[in-house]
Amino acid sequence: MADPARPLRADARRKREAIVEAAKDVLAEWGADVPLDHVAKRAGVGIATLYRHFPTREELIAGVYLSEIDPLCDTLDDLLAAMPADRALTTWMRRFVRHVGSKPCMPLAVKSIIAPDGPAVVRPAHDRLLTTVTHLVRTGERAGVFREGVVPEDLLMAMTGFCLASDRTDLPDQGDRVVLMLVDGMRPREV
């Protein structure tokens, strides 16, 4: 790990993936506070190896759910092709909230991912997410269905926060309603 840009050695990459895979199971089963040697054990890896790849619990949790971001963002084009921007944003945000809220540790992971100063590993996911929301918002602005000046980060923060706070109580109805409020709150105000 001298040069952060150098690709991992083949065995190291394999172990890293094993850790992520194991952590996915163990986090789902035990929650975010699971002892990290459970993860190491299940991955068939020494505890030091786990710590080398993921120096903090936060980075491990973020690492586990990183791969869930892209598929979510991939739906963007289809949505925009199929419906007007306001409905597209609503639909996308509802999917986001449902999906993020559906796994016990995922809101925590997404919190790291959207944080402006999160760990370096989450950077690509951070950018992807922000780009996606920004695109939806700007498209709606240009179409006149949203007022100008809405800050995409605000939406990400509000959605992620909702998932953090609700801990899967009442979902998905409550999530749907909150998303609706946020999106309706972006429409132009008839003065």
Add this chain to the structure above:
Amino acid sequence: MADPARPLRADARRKREAIVEAAKDVLAEWGADVPLDHVAKRAGVGIATLYRHFPTREELIAGVYLSEIDPLCDTLDDLLAAMPADRALTTWMRRFVRHVGSKPCMPLAVKSIIAPDGPAVVRPAHDRLLTTVTHLVRTGERAGVFREGVVPEDLLMAMTGFCLASDRTDLPDQGDRVVLMLVDGMRPREV
């Protein structure tokens, strides 16, 4: 602690208050993960006493910030007397978000407080908060500035979530914007 309804013995009440006072300082200084014996030490109390009064960390943290809820809710009448319901709700929500977001562990405490199945100690604060928001929402509904059927719990969840996710980054501007979106999202839709 046999009968939960029986009032505490005088010395026990004094120690409980000392614990809350100490925890307030220590949590602010060290964050939510502070070792609990630091709290006990600062309160001049044995660790067992702390555990007897607050069996879980969650209950301790909630207990510390319980007393901040009432003052916030006390402003309700003045607000409603001074301005229309939509502005009153906006103002109140902004105060809430600013205040809850201003202390490192308070969002966590409020998460317990608003949870539908939180610990028993938080019940009065829970009810007070819900009553306050409900009153603001219903007043606006009757005045026709909000559409019907807005669920007050949704607002509490969204505000608390925002505080949890944002960790005091960007506050207070971002908080103000998110509150505005939520409140505007409650207005009647001109179809």
Add this chain to the structure above:
DNA sequence: TGCCAAGTGGAGGAATCCTCCATATTTTAA
């Protein structure tokens, strides 16, 4: 093939958790 940078495992000291129970204090009632 042999070298070395990169990667590994797990022992073990330090920190923290949380229960248990002998002791101390308050309250009650006679």
Add this chain to the structure above:
DNA sequence: TTAAAATATGGAGGATTCCTCCACTTGGCA
């Protein structure tokens, strides 16, 4: 007022978890 009963206390200590350190192993390159 006093003594018994009810309540509350402190901190020792076993169990758990954290996380670093370093002697050893392995993959990649010349």
